[in-house]
Amino acid sequence: MDLEDTLLMMPGPVPVAPKVLRAMSKPMINHRGKEFSAMFDDCTAMLKEIFQTQNDLMIVSGSGTASMEAAIGCTIDKDDKVVAIENGKFGERFKDIAARYGQVVPLEFEWGQSVDLDLVEEKLAEGAKAVTMVHNETSAGIRNPAPEVGKLAKKYDALFIMDGVTSIGGDDVKVDEWGVDIAVVGSQKCVAAPPGLSMLSVSERAFDAMTKENLPYYLDLKAYKKSADKSQTPYTPAVPLFFGLQEALKIVMDEGMEARAKRQATGAAAIRAAMDAMGIEMFPQLNEVSGYSNTVSAMKAPEGVSGNDIKSGMMDKGIIIAGGQNRLSGQIFRIGSMGNVAPKDIMLTIQELELVLKKLNIVNEIGAGTEAAASVLDTL
Numbered sequence: 001m002d003l004e005d006t007l008l009m010m011p012g013p014v015p016v017a018p019k020v021l022r023a024m025s026k027p028m029i030n031h032r033g034k035e036f037s038a039m040f041d042d043c044t045a046m047l048k049e050i051f052q053t054q055n056d057l058m059i060v061s062g063s064g065t066a067s068m069e070a071a072i073g074c075t076i077d078k079d080d081k082v083v084a085i086e087n088g089k090f091g092e093r094f095k096d097i098a099a100r101y102g103q104v105v106p107l108e109f110e111w112g113q114s115v116d117l118d119l120v121e122e123k124l125a126e127g128a129k130a131v132t133m134v135h136n137e138t139s140a141g142i143r144n145p146a147p148e149v150g151k152l153a154k155k156y157d158a159l160f161i162m163d164g165v166t167s168i169g170g171d172d173v174k175v176d177e178w179g180v181d182i183a184v185v186g187s188q189k190c191v192a193a194p195p196g197l198s199m200l201s202v203s204e205r206a207f208d209a210m211t212k213e214n215l216p217y218y219l220d221l222k223a224y225k226k227s228a229d230k231s232q233t234p235y236t237p238a239v240p241l242f243f244g245l246q247e248a249l250k251i252v253m254d255e256g257m258e259a260r261a262k263r264q265a266t267g268a269a270a271i272r273a274a275m276d277a278m279g280i281e282m283f284p285q286l287n288e289v290s291g292y293s294n295t296v297s298a299m300k301a302p303e304g305v306s307g308n309d310i311k312s313g314m315m316d317k318g319i320i321i322a323g324g325q326n327r328l329s330g331q332i333f334r335i336g337s338m339g340n341v342a343p344k345d346i347m348l349t350i351q352e353l354e355l356v357l358k359k360l361n362i363v364n365e366i367g368a369g370t371e372a373a374a375s376v377l378d379t380l
């Protein structure tokens with residue numbers, strides 16, 4: 001199938017606007033020149049607005065995981081304790097990164113289960129230098145309680161390191177208000193730029209905590225700050241990706257974060273309404289402080305069917321959705337609705353999904369899901 005005929009409805013990379021693609025084919029510029037610095041400052045200013053932060057903002061040439069590692073690698077020394085909250089694959093990744101640098105205090109929930117704040121408090125009360133949590137756990141379609149964990153981190157004087165890889169630019173994320181010391185986002189997710197860059201905000205408290213003798217070399221956030229103060233990056237940046245990022249961020253600004261968050265939340269609500277109408281169960285188990293993700297919806301595979309069958313049925317129709325990762329493979333399927341995904345993309349996805357489910361004998365008639373999704377999208 002021609003790539004241009006496929007619709008990406010997965011949790012990143014997401015489709016990028018034609019003007020973003022065009023921007024990436026511009027001639028190279030001097031990365032130490034005025035033109036690059038102006039672009040750097042423009043991107044930084046827009047990102048601070050999206051992160052809702054006054055903290056320093058760094059742009060790393062490397063995917064989300066690079067910034068996750070930078071956050072931990074710069075703040076955590078070998079004897080430092082890190083409470084690592086896990087209820088999905090990316091929480092597990094934070095735990096694994098933390099184990100390379102310090103002493104992990106794991107706080108593991110079944111993937112897709114909600115975080116229990118009493119247990120977070122219990123672990124933090126024992127003393128830790130930092131707590132890590134994924135705000136939007138992409139692997140399980142669950143939104144974790146970031147403001148509450150921020151409060152607990154403050155109470156017990158721990159750094160709050162938050163993976164906002166699939167929430168920042170999609171949800172209303174308030175880095176400063178929530179007390180997030182380091183927040184990370186990936187370019188290929190909610191801001192709808194190409195993959196390859198990650199951005200992170202770093203508080204003064206986090207910089208003060210970077211007391212270890214040897215910071216990582218390429219991911220030394222102090223070096224990033226020193227350069228950022230001169231509107232530069234410490235090493236040669238991925239210039240074409242910066243061109244693309246700048247255009248993508250302008251699209252975010254033109255839409256406005258409030259409208260963008262509302263559109264993405266409504267899109268996810270439409271998907272959930274369709275699932276409910278078709279008798280498909282959502283995967284996450286919510287408690288009073290968690291929520292369904294506003295950017296990626298995870299559904300249980302219906303009895304007798306693998307999530308991978310649904311995924312491949314959709315692929316045959318030119319729509320790329322996601323299955324379950326690692327231990328969730330086959331058990332769930334996921335539909336991404338982040339970035340610039342429009343209501344019509346969601347409608348097409350649901351219509352085709354109904355056809356796939358009919359073929360798999362999961363639904364008898366088509367139409368209920370489509371109608372339910374349409375009625376939610378009509379509220380936009």
Ligand code: PLP
Binds near residue numbers: 066
């Ligand atoms: N964290 C979350 C929540 C993610 O969804 C992802 C990627 O899907 C990552 C981290 C890793 O990001 P990357 O693949 O850009 O390194």
